[in-house]
Amino acid sequence: MDITANTPAPPPPATRTTGGGTVTRPGDRIFSGLSRGSGILLLVIMGAIAAFLTIRAVNAISKDQGNFFTTFEWNATANPPVFGIAVLAYGTIVSSIIAMIIAVPIAVGIALFISHYAPRRLASPFAYVIDLLAAVPSIVYGLWGALFLVPHLQGLNLWLDHYLGWTVIFDQSNPGTAARSLFTVGILLAIMILPIITNVSREVFRQVPRANEEAALALGATRWEVIRLSVLPFARSGIISASMLGLGRALGETMAVATVLSASPVLSARILDPVGGTFAQNIAAKFNEANDFGRDALIASGLVLFVITLLVNGAARLIIARRKEYSGANA
């Protein structure tokens, strides 16, 4: 056992008490006051935001005539107001899952290529191009998605419908409809979260100790086996963190989704159908025309998105913590 990792830290050395009281210098006092002040300020701001959101959200939900969690449509400005998050939660989660399924393997592949396969001369410019991808504003992705991706995905959609329609997931209710669907949104989100997952993974891959890789090489491992034996296990928690960063962006993405998706309050397993919605897209679409109460209702939906993001992050931390003693941190 690694003793240092398992025994509690020794108690801190007793503070000097000779002479009665320690000398504090004005610089120390000012700096500690400043840093403590900023810490407290941050907590106060966070608390104020949380209180504001919760009060407005509770106000809205208490007057909701439908069940907030199971109602499909969003008629917060109607009289009486009827609104719920079922379609939004479903759309948000489904589009993000599609994005993760597409983006994570590709991003890890690109990161491995840059860190372990590409000749050095090629690796830097390649990494730079990936960085550029992160610099494109999301509205531009949205426009590209609506004007290029949507028409060009129609063929793929027909193909999927024809050959994989029996899975229901890839069945189209009206074959040949415009690809303004959760599936298209998922593909677009995948492209958008690709750079962040790639960059973080690449950094982690670079930090794999040379000794670990040489251990595998000296056993007669091929390049792929070196990656499997020493790089991927070492980078595992880093890849999870990177994916969570990407997932966070996918869950909250607004403009690109709002531009591409043809939103309607329908909850369907057919991900190629142009129906559905996401939290952020719904807020963007409804906010301007909403009255005060309608805005409260939208805030309530935003709170739910916030909770989902928190849960996802918590789950990721759990996964990372579970195999901590194998993480390589104590090597």
Added chain:
Amino acid sequence: MAKRIDVSGLSAYYSGFKAIDDISMNIEPRTVTAFIGPSGCGKSTFLRTLNRMHEVTPGGRVEGKVMLDDENLYGSGVDPVTVRRTVGMVFQRPNPFPTMSVYDNVAAGLKLNGVKKKRDLDTIVEKSLKGANLWNEVKDRLNKPGSGLSGGQQQRLCIARAIAVEPQVLLMDEPCSALDPISTLAIEDLIGELKEKFTIVIVTHNMQQAARVSDRTAFFNLSAVGQPGKLIEIDDTERIFSNPSVQATEDYISGRFG
């Protein structure tokens, strides 16, 4: 199981820099050969040319011949991956795979070689850990992470991992330099046992260690910083430490420089 090594006219480079120059030597099977010499004299680099690990360093390049019995390791069409499965290596700092258990560390090389049956793996893992004098200390914690062992145990774990694939030759690059005297003694005893089965080459900065464990000793030196390292002489260990034929060897051993 042990093979003879014949090196002739071997030079190694890091990009434009020549690290070792024109080295030739013979290493007999089932012997321990120690490489000694001041830092930067190229003894580790030379060791790494014997299993083609030198070329994984960016810019690393080798000229010359290394014959393992009748096979030239640098012949055309020779796969370095195959070479490294025949010539095992133990490093200066213990480097078990941190994410793997004790068992999986030893089994890692076997799995690369396609040993899949649980029973075969169990047998070889036990045999290798016994061979590395580690079995009694870890038999109850085979599923605990290898990185949780002490430094000396980790190094013996690395030796177990290296001998599990039954290499012809075992290279050791200062295997005890990160260990305390007790662990060092354990490894040295182990080297004495391992030489009955393997050809062993060990790089060491510790001259007493070279004297204790090796049959033959090679002294490397460099004429100045920035100059390539050269093999000064190789002879029976006893002779090197009592009556070397080159003055520089005697100066180095007696502590007059280095």
